Each structure stands twice: as C-alpha cells, then as structure tokens.
Amino acid sequence: MAPVGAKKNILERLDEGEIVIGDGGFVFALEKRGYVKAGPWTPEAAAENPEAVRQLHREFLRAGSNVMQTFTFYASDDKLENRGNSPRFTGQQINEAACDLAREVANEGDAMVAGGVSQTPSYLSCKSETEVKAIFKKQIDVFIKKNVDFMVAEYFEHVEEAEWAIQVLKTSGKPVAASLCIGPDGDLNGVSPGDCAVRLVRAGAQIVGVNCHFDPMTCVKTVRMMKEGVERAGLKAHYMVQPLAYHTPDCNCQGFIDLPEFPFALEPRILTRWDMHMYAREAYNTGIRYIGGCCGFEPYHIRAVAEELAPERGYLPAASEKHGNWGAGLEMHTKPWVRARARRDYWEKLKPASGRPRCPSMATPDSWGVTKGHVDLMQQREATSQEQLKPLFDKAKASH
Structure with a gap:
C-alpha cells in the first residue's frame, strides 16, 4: 500500500501523471444492504445510518480508491422534497454528515474528499437558471464549510445543467470535475460527446468525463470521443470515467434505466473482476487517469482496477x-x-x-426518451406520481 504522507490535490496528481482511482456506486450498494430506497435513491443514510456509509467508504479505501466521494447523490433540497424524504433530515444535515464520514475515512489513507452534486428536479421542471443554481449553491456552501478537496458535478443528462453546476462549483475556488451520464449518442438533447466536453471545459471544469448509465467499454468509448472533441477545440483537460458494473450493449441513449431488468434484476449483467481488468487497461490506454465506478461497482471491482494498474501505480491495495x-x-x-x-x-x-x-442475451429497452422540454409527457407522469396517489392508497387501506 502507498505510504501516507502530505496529500497532493487532485490536479497536482493528474498533472504528474498519477492514476487516481475513484470509488464505486454507493446508491446501489447501500440499497442492496438495506439502507437506501430504490426509486427515490436519496442518501439520507449518511445521517440515518452513518455506520453503513462509513464501512462502505472503508472497503473502497482498502480496495484501492484514493477518492472518497461524499454520499450526496440527489441530496439537493428539491430532490429530497420531490421524493418524500423523511422530515427528520434536511439537505444540509445529510450533506454535512456525508462530508464528515468521507473525511474521516479519507484521513485513514492517501485519499481525497470530493463533494458531489447531481442533476435536479428543478431543471427537469424547466425552472430558471437562477433557481437551479440556487439549489447547487446550498450544497456547495456545506462543501466549503467542510473543506472538501475538490468538487464533482456528476450524473447530468443535459450538458446545459452541468454547465450551470460547474459555474456554481467554480466559485468555491476548488478544482472541479464534471461527468455526464451519456453514451456515444450524446446528451438527451442530442449534443455530441465531443461538443459536451468542450462546453464543460469552457464552463470551467478541469476534469471531464462520464459516469453511470452505460457499461465500462461504452463509457470509455464516450470519453474517447470527448477527448477528441476537446483536442480539436485546442483546449486541455484531464479525463475521468466511472461506469456501471453491468454489461449494457443493448442500451439506447438513456442507458440502463430503460432496460426491463432495471433496477431489481440486473445481477446477470454484472461484470466479473476479470472484466474490470480489461476495463481498467482500456481506460488507461485511452489516456484516462481518473478511473472509478458507479452503480453496481462493489469494492472487489475497484480492487481489480487497482490490481490491473498496480505496475503503473507502483503498489497494490491492502485488499490484495x-x-x-x-x-x-x-x-x-x-x-x-x-x-x-x-x-x-x-x-x-x-x-x-x-x-x-x-x-x-439482449433485452428490448423501454425507450421512453423523456427530456427537458417534453412538458406534456412530464405533466402526464406527474399526474400519476406517488404523492398524488397516496390519498387513494390511504383510502383503500382504511376500507379494509
């Protein structure tokens, strides 16, 4: 295991050619362990069951991760309200608890803490740029208070919202990474991966890439397209990739959420640890130096990434x-x-x-294709939301 000393920041490491290994998919991993509810996918476990979040951080650290990303996915106030989060925990409480847990474990090794924000219901509801940015501002105020090492804007289906997030995160003075949940077809408005990457860099992100929605090789292909776009534009950036741990060759532009197996029957698609060796090598050969995972990734997957890249890193993780x-x-x-x-x-x-x-061997995706601006479809879905159906369920229960 690498010796623990004075920690360099993310840009220093990447500028020197160091391989930075991210962690895995906390939302899916904790759902399987009984601490996250599928559907809302909100992270109140950081405040409600901190021991579970702490333990998962430790397992990823032991497996070779040197980024502890705060468990703040979907921890914006509008998302928590939209998904019926328990009133016991505010967005601020969840974000603060997540920062403390990540820092505690990061300090046990040579790891950095990344404060993460993700896409918002406010954007999908066509609220203004000012309103959406205010949501991000509330989260980064906590990250600044807790002095995270860098910021990550992740899981954005629309490059425009990611640009807004980056602009807010840049005000912190911390390095900013930005990853979209897109494949080779681009974002949900049809903006190509190369053009998306250029827009992310021009918005102020120093690290750009993709996470979630697609399998590792599809994500590496997408980041390669982003890299080519940035280079054509005469810009410079570092690159990151944090894919699914599922094989998704049959996915369309919205990725695995359109698969009929999503989210409870994906296990037959899980990559083996040996598949992860191939992923890590392909990502490295593509020029990506921030390599991690998202939904479906467990610590043993990250260990496989760390073992494949041990010759370049100069050491094996403790879990080896x-x-x-x-x-x-x-x-x-x-x-x-x-x-x-x-x-x-x-x-x-x-x-x-x-x-x-x-x-x-393949599935037929549902192909909903809902994007920002499809107001009629969104209103139709909203009309049948869980919140509006709740009185009917309550009435049915009372009648029995």
Missing part, C-alpha cells in the same frame, strides 16, 4: 493481501481442477454462463 494475482490463491485449493484455474489465461478466456435456461 487476501486475493492473489489472477487467482493465484487457488493454488492452495483442495480440488485439482480448481487449482488448475490459478492462471491468467483461464480467466481471460472464460465465457461465464448465466445459469438461466432460455435467458436472452
């Missing part, structure tokens, strides 16, 4: 003490046919089976 390179620990197994699998070529050539008879 219990692993062994390319399954080397299997040499001690009692069964000879399992011992024979303790080699790289076996795992690289393996085509894992699903174990499900007649399991389809």
Whole structure:
C-alpha cells in the first residue's frame, strides 16, 4: 500500500501523471444492504445510518480508491422534497454528515474528499437558471464549510445543467470535475460527446468525463470521443470515467434505466473482476487517469482496477493481501481442477454462463426518451406520481 504522507490535490496528481482511482456506486450498494430506497435513491443514510456509509467508504479505501466521494447523490433540497424524504433530515444535515464520514475515512489513507452534486428536479421542471443554481449553491456552501478537496458535478443528462453546476462549483475556488451520464449518442438533447466536453471545459471544469448509465467499454468509448472533441477545440483537460458494473450493449441513449431488468434484476449483467481488468487497461490506454465506478461497482471491482494498474501505480491495495494475482490463491485449493484455474489465461478466456435456461442475451429497452422540454409527457407522469396517489392508497387501506 502507498505510504501516507502530505496529500497532493487532485490536479497536482493528474498533472504528474498519477492514476487516481475513484470509488464505486454507493446508491446501489447501500440499497442492496438495506439502507437506501430504490426509486427515490436519496442518501439520507449518511445521517440515518452513518455506520453503513462509513464501512462502505472503508472497503473502497482498502480496495484501492484514493477518492472518497461524499454520499450526496440527489441530496439537493428539491430532490429530497420531490421524493418524500423523511422530515427528520434536511439537505444540509445529510450533506454535512456525508462530508464528515468521507473525511474521516479519507484521513485513514492517501485519499481525497470530493463533494458531489447531481442533476435536479428543478431543471427537469424547466425552472430558471437562477433557481437551479440556487439549489447547487446550498450544497456547495456545506462543501466549503467542510473543506472538501475538490468538487464533482456528476450524473447530468443535459450538458446545459452541468454547465450551470460547474459555474456554481467554480466559485468555491476548488478544482472541479464534471461527468455526464451519456453514451456515444450524446446528451438527451442530442449534443455530441465531443461538443459536451468542450462546453464543460469552457464552463470551467478541469476534469471531464462520464459516469453511470452505460457499461465500462461504452463509457470509455464516450470519453474517447470527448477527448477528441476537446483536442480539436485546442483546449486541455484531464479525463475521468466511472461506469456501471453491468454489461449494457443493448442500451439506447438513456442507458440502463430503460432496460426491463432495471433496477431489481440486473445481477446477470454484472461484470466479473476479470472484466474490470480489461476495463481498467482500456481506460488507461485511452489516456484516462481518473478511473472509478458507479452503480453496481462493489469494492472487489475497484480492487481489480487497482490490481490491473498496480505496475503503473507502483503498489497494490491492502485488499490484495487476501486475493492473489489472477487467482493465484487457488493454488492452495483442495480440488485439482480448481487449482488448475490459478492462471491468467483461464480467466481471460472464460465465457461465464448465466445459469438461466432460455435467458436472452439482449433485452428490448423501454425507450421512453423523456427530456427537458417534453412538458406534456412530464405533466402526464406527474399526474400519476406517488404523492398524488397516496390519498387513494390511504383510502383503500382504511376500507379494509
């Protein structure tokens, strides 16, 4: 494990060519552990169950992450209100608790704390730039108070909203990273990855890339397109990628949220640790130096990324003490046919089976395609929202 000393900031590390490994998908990981509700996907666990969030941070740190991103995904006040968050916790309480937990664990190793903001219901409801920026401002006030090391604007489907977020985050004086949840087709208004990246850089982001919605190779391809666009424009930036841990070759422009398996039946699509080795190498070869994960990523996935890039980083993560390179620990197994699998070529050539008879190899996405400006569709969906249906459910319960 790398020695802990004076910590460099994110830009110093990237400028020197260091590989920065991000963490994984807290929302999905904590939902599976029983601390996040699927649907709202809000992070009140930071205040409600801090021990769960702290432990997951520690597992990612041990696996090789040197960024502890605050568990503040969807922690804006408008999102919490929109999704019926428990009134016991305000946005400020959740954001402060998340910052404290991330800092506590980051201080246990050579890790930085990143304060994160994400897309807002206010933007999707066509509220003004001023109103949307005010939402981001409330969050970064907490990040400044807690002195995070850098800022991340992540999970934006529309480049315009990401630009607004970057402009607010830049006022902090901290380095700013920005990632969109887009694929090769671009954002939901059809802005290409290259043009999106140029707009992010011009808005003030020093690190640009993508996260979520698509599998690792699709995301690496998208960041490659972003990199080409930035270079064509004569601009400079560092690049980041934090994809899904699911295979999604059948996804359209909205990614895995359109898959019929989303969100409760995605397990057959999970990448193996060996798939993660290939992802890490492809990302590195593309010129991406901030490499992490999003939904579906567990600590062992990040460990695989760290192990693949150990020659370049110069060290293995602490969690590798219990692993062994390319399954080397299997040499001690009692069964000879399992011992024979303790080699790289076996795992690289393996085509894992699903174990499900007649399991389809591809799905047909739902293809909703809802974007900002599709007012009629949004009003239709709003009319059937959980909040408006609640009186009917209450009445039904009373009648029984």
